[in-house]
Amino acid sequence: MSTKFLGQFTHHLIRYATWLPPLILFNTHVAQVTLINGPSMYPYLNPQYHESLRRDLCLVFKLYAQWNLKRGMLVTFRNPNDPEKITVKRIIGLEGDVIHARPPYPHEYVHVPEGHIWVEGDGEKSKDSNYYGPISVRLITGRITHILSPLNRAGRVKWWEHPSHSARA
Secondary structure, three states: OHHHHHHHHHHHHHHHHOOHHHHHHHHHHOEEEEEOOOOOOOOOOOOOOOOOOOOOEEEEEOOOOOOOOOOOOEEEEEEOOEEEEEEEEEEEEOOOOEEEOOOOOOOOEEEOOOOEEEEEOOOOOOOOHHHHOOEEHHHEEEEEEEEEEOHHHOEEOOHHHOHHHOOOO
16 A cells, blocks of 8 residues: 555656746746735736735736836836845836936936836835936846736736836936
């Protein structure tokens, strides 16, 4: 009996363990499902932030995330002040754009340098480029492409419909 159990256990272990490396590879480099926490993208993401504990579950597409960036896109990136943290913000400016910054940024206008973008949260409580300046494109880890949950909001993220799609200056 123990030999039969050990044989079945080994069979199932090998069967399921072979799926683990491809899943990890997919999750690390292609796409990931992530829960959005915090009010920085309110009301676009987590519109019920102040009313319930419900949070948006989103699909983050990671493959070629740093290519062909556009104003209005929602991106995930390593926080410049805490690289262990992944942050979600909206692209407001691309390299070469002149952006009208808000406090606490020390200057009224900023020229976005080459290889950088300007990101801001949709909500009032957001530590974004107004706090830490333009971020390097190399910090980008993914693009939020779909809202998966709650189901009444599920669908593609239509970033091009956001007012920040055209440059702000």
